[in-house]
Amino acid sequence: MPSVLFVDQSGQLGGAEFALLQLAAHCRARSEVVLLSDGPFRARLEALGARVRVISDARVSEVVRHASLARCLQVVPGIFRQVRAIAAHARRFDVLFLNTQKALVLGALGKPLHRRPVIWYQHDILTREHFGRVQLNIVKWLVRLAVDHVVVNSHASARSLAALTGIDADSVPVIYNGIDARAFERVDGKNMAALRARLGLPADVWLAGLFGRLAPWKGQHIALDTLARLRDMHLVLVGAPLFGEDAYARALHEQAAALGVADRVHFAGFQDDVPAWMKAMDVILHTSTEPEPFGRVIVEGMAAARPVIAAAAGGVTEIVRHRHNGWLVKPGDARALGDAIDTLRNDPALAAQLAAQAFSDARSEFSVERYLQRMTQAIGQAAR
Ligand code: UDP
Ligand code: GLC
Numbered sequence: 095m096p097s098v099l100f101v102d103q104s105g106q107l108g109g110a111e112f113a114l115l116q117l118a119a120h121c122r123a124r125s126e127v128v129l130l131s132d133g134p135f136r137a138r139l140e141a142l143g144a145r146v147r148v149i150s151d152a153r154v155s156e157v158v159r160h161a162s163l164a165r166c167l168q169v170v171p172g173i174f175r176q177v178r179a180i181a182a183h184a185r186r187f188d189v190l191f192l193n194t195q196k197a198l199v200l201g202a203l204g205k206p207l208h209r210r211p212v213i214w215y216q217h218d219i220l221t222r223e224h225f226g227r228v229q230l231n232i233v234k235w236l237v238r239l240a241v242d243h244v245v246v247n248s249h250a251s252a253r254s255l256a257a258l259t260g261i262d263a264d265s266v267p268v269i270y271n272g273i274d275a276r277a278f279e280r281v282d283g284k285n286m287a288a289l290r291a292r293l294g295l296p297a298d299v300w301l302a303g304l305f306g307r308l309a310p311w312k313g314q315h316i317a318l319d320t321l322a323r324l325r326d327m328h329l330v331l332v333g334a335p336l337f338g339e340d341a342y343a344r345a346l347h348e349q350a351a352a353l354g355v356a357d358r359v360h361f362a363g364f365q366d367d368v369p370a371w372m373k374a375m376d377v378i379l380h381t382s383t384e385p386e387p388f389g390r391v392i393v394e395g396m397a398a399a400r401p402v403i404a405a406a407a408g409g410v411t412e413i414v415r416h417r418h419n420g421w422l423v424k425p426g427d428a429r430a431l432g433d434a435i436d437t438l439r440n441d442p443a444l445a446a447q448l449a450a451q452a453f454s455d456a457r458s459e460f461s462v463e464r465y466l467q468r469m470t471q472a473i474g475q476a477a478r
Contacts, residue, residue, distance in 0.1 A: 096187075098121055098473055102114055105134065108307065115138055126144075176200050178204065184210050192214045202240035213241075215269075215469075217388070219251055234259050245469070246267070247387055281373045289374045290374050300326060301375050303375035305372065322355050332364075372400060375400055377402075377445070386407065403438070419452040
């Protein structure tokens with residue numbers, strides 16, 4: 095196994111970071127992780143034995159996804175400092191593995207300095223719905239000029255890369271995230287009342303759970319609209335605004351009050367024990383209004399052996415097969431989501447059948463073992 099320097103822009107715990115956590119822990123003997131900002135992700139990496147170094151620059155960190163060209167120019171000196179620091183460090187490793195877009199920019203720009211093979215794990219759907227024009231152009235040219243290998247988290251992400259760069263989508267390896275099924279086995283989900291009591295949730299109501307960071311495109315507002323249409327159901331929102339979406343979080347509270355459903359919504363905030371929270375639910379919802387690149391939370395809901403209702407776009411349709419291992423609905427459609435919930439709620443046998451198939455598919459198609467095996471293979475190829 096070659097030695098690897100992993101780079102990730104975030105100190106927060108998003109899906110891309112959870113994917114890197116497993117990989118960096120697996121490769122800890124011959125690797126190190128550079129984070130471009132500090133946060134709880136660092137402690138999680140270190141707890142698993144990974145060596146971590148933070149190379150941050152406050153002004154660069156402030157450049158947001160839809161930054162203008164002028165804003166980008168202001169932070170050029172800071173960018174060069176970070177590019178040089180990453181490159182100096184990368185020279186000690188065989189391969190540079192970039193896990194996010196800002197990591198891609200800073201790591202790939204330094205290629206003339208470090209001259210190491212660059213591999214990028216692309217976690218995003220690279221379209222204007224998700225990103226600014228300037229950012230997409232930068233990504234396009236860096237991929238063409240300075241990246242040796244790209245791997246993607248879904249075919250949907252690969253198609254967006256192909257449309258942006260002209261690379262043949264079929265030539266890009268799709269490596270799905272792996273979900274640790276054992277973490278779900280450790281939770282006793284049979285005694286629902288005891289589990290809910292431990293988590294401080296109401297014991298005897300029908301509970302829908304929506305997991306994920308609070309962000310407009312994750313569509314928590316759609317779930318609130320749906321809740322207002324359905325009686326006798328409670329909704330648990332597990333997750334926090336990780337990347338500055340505090341205004342959206344406040345708007346959700348206001349929306350719940352305005353709809354008169356505040357007493358049936360539980361804002362749980364960020365939770366570490368997602369397996370227990372998922373097993374405490376009757377159904378798991380996924381409500382992204384833009385195409386989801388992959389959606390770890392969907393596979394986690396499946397691994398929890400719960401019926402999952404998901405928004406049919408992006409990588410989601412590669413995970414969920416309608417009426418087979420879950421239920422697909424039109425993204426952004428609160429009525430369709432409500433109808434789907436009603437269907438599964440009124441037909442517990444169907445819900446159980448979907449959940450059983452989902453449980454089996456999560457283990458066979460999205461195992462951590464397969465993810466690590468394919469990822470280390472890709473890193474090995476990049477090093478050659
Ligand atoms: N997650 C978590 N605690 C929370 C909410 C989410 O640990 O309170 C985890 C969740 O289990 C999943 C990840 O955050 O593994 C989110 O990844 P996903 O791919 O679904 O979405 P992303 O945030 O990367 O777009
Ligand atoms: C990104 C995507 C998410 C995906 C995760 C892991 O954060 O938004 O859909 O599951 O990366 O690949």
